[in-house]
Amino acid sequence: MTTDSPPTELRLVVDLNRCQSYGQCVYAAPAVFRFHGEEALEYDYAPDPGRRREVERAAAACPVQAIGLGRATEPAPSAGEGAR
Ligand code: SF4
Numbered sequence: 001m002t003t004d005s006p007p008t009e010l011r012l013v014v015d016l017n018r019c020q021s022y023g024q025c026v027y028a029a030p031a032v033f034r035f036h037g038e039e040a041l042e043y044d045y046a047p048d049p050g051r052r053r054e055v056e057r058a059a060a061a062c063p064v065q066a067i068g069l070g071r072a073t074e075p076a077p078s079a080g081e082g083a084r
Contacts, residue, residue, distance in 0.1 A: 011071065031044075
């Protein structure tokens with residue numbers, strides 16, 4: 001059995017307007033999410049593909065669904081487009 005497909009790069013977006021700094025993501029994936037100061041969330045927008053499961057756990061743990069996860073091969077939606 002082979003796994004030919006290379007791991008796809010991840011793209012992570014956190015809606016910081018929605019984020020309430022609960023910190024669940026920091027506990028779930030401390031290598032990707034961290035707090036800067038008391039409440040400002042920082043995150044790695046292109047985490048290592050090997051961390052996908054951690055990041056998925058963090059997204060699932062977020063009480064306000066502020067974490068979006070996509071693939072680098074998918075075109076990033078540009079702000080303002082598609083909202084007509
Ligand atoms: S779990 Fe969600 S609300 Fe909490 S800090 Fe992370 S992104 Fe923000």
